Amino acid sequence: MDIETQVIHGGNQEDPLTGAVVPPIYQTSTYHQYELGGEAAYEYTRGENPTRFALESVLANLENGQYGYAFSSGMAAISAVMGLLKAGDHLIIASDVYGGTFRLVHQILAPLGITYTAVDTADTSAIQAAMQENTKLVYLETPSNPLMHVTDIRAASDVAHAAGKLVVVDNTFASPYNQRPLELGADIVLASGTKYIGGHSDVIAGYVVTRSKELADQIKLIQLSVGAVLSPQESFLLQRSIKTLALRLERHNDNALEIAKFLAEQDQVAHVYYPGLPGSADYEVARKQMRGFGGMMSIDLQPGLDTKYFVEHLKLFTLAESLGGVESLIEVPAVMTHASIPREIRLANGIKDELVRLSVGIENIEDLKEDLRQGLAAL
Ligand SMILES: Cc1ncc(COP(=O)(O)O)c(C=O)c1O
Known part of the structure; x- marks a missing residue:
């Protein structure tokens, strides 16, 4: 399906319980567990919520990935991905990333012992030159904010993968309509859903999508443990917006x-x-x-x-x-x-x-x- 159809039919947009064409807003924090210690599909909304799950499956679809996770802001989504790093790890970031991303890396991650090198990622040789033994991921933003520099995602991914590093792309400016980083070799795509996905300047949201089960499990663990999930109301609003993306x-x-x-x-x-x-x-x-x-x-x-x-x-x-x-x-x-x-x-x-x-x-x-x-x- 082309994305023009995916925005309408992609993902689990129908309510499995009633067949409602528009997924309902499950405005609940918790769920009745009918059997003590039994296996319940839904226990607590920080972990499971059908409205959020419906949105997450649409987002995974739009980005042509397999696993999607919705967060309470773009920064929460970026922080979740940065949660893959531990003290002693190094990351390479685009030198003109969004100011909030730079602040997170410089003021929050660096004091925790996570080092970084900022390079012009449009220049693949600069990525290569910045690579260290302990580099864990290469973080791209394209087109970049605010200078609109474009990084060749395929070329950057090839260089990073040859050295065994992960590639993350912030797709906020392009949106999956204009660009699909996972198809170009990225391991993880993330974005602020506040922008084109929401599209009406009335929601703060973020998301992460990947095709890797291993990365998905780690992101899910971070989402559940840190708790910056998107609310049911806002998950509904984003789905409504996606129809006209x-x-x-x-x-x-x-x-x-x-x-x-x-x-x-x-x-x-x-x-x-x-x-x-x-x-x-x-x-x-x-x-x-x-x-x-x-x-x-x-x-x-x-x-x-x-x-x-x-x-x-x-x-x-x-x-x-x-x-x-x-x-x-x-x-x-x-x-x-x-x-x-x-x-x-x-x-x-x-x-x-x-x-x-x-x-x-x-x-x-x-x-x-x-x-x-x-x-x-x-x-
Ligand atoms: C490229 C980019 N990434 C991430 C963010 C952060 O998103 P949010 O404001 O939803 O936390 C922004 C916000 O402007 C952005 O422009």
């Missing part, structure tokens, strides 16, 4: 490509970071491994132009963190999403103070262009 992403892709081309032609814009522009260094790899280029991009305004004035004077693009919702958003990573990265590291990774990130929504394209046109003209 393909439609929404198609429109995000179309709108963003047109906005990227439009912005590239404006005098006030110095650079557009979008892998769908043929002039972009990331274009060829993106075309090879992505179905569409996604709804995210960043821009540099010409030096001297007032970034603050620009982002505050748009009417449709709302100044807000997050991304992937139906409404267009705009933000300044240095002050907002990436403020948790020390400035010198942020600048070294190419994230300038004035960089502006856009999450292009599914509004009418002419209205979006007009909003940006008036904002730029006001400068």
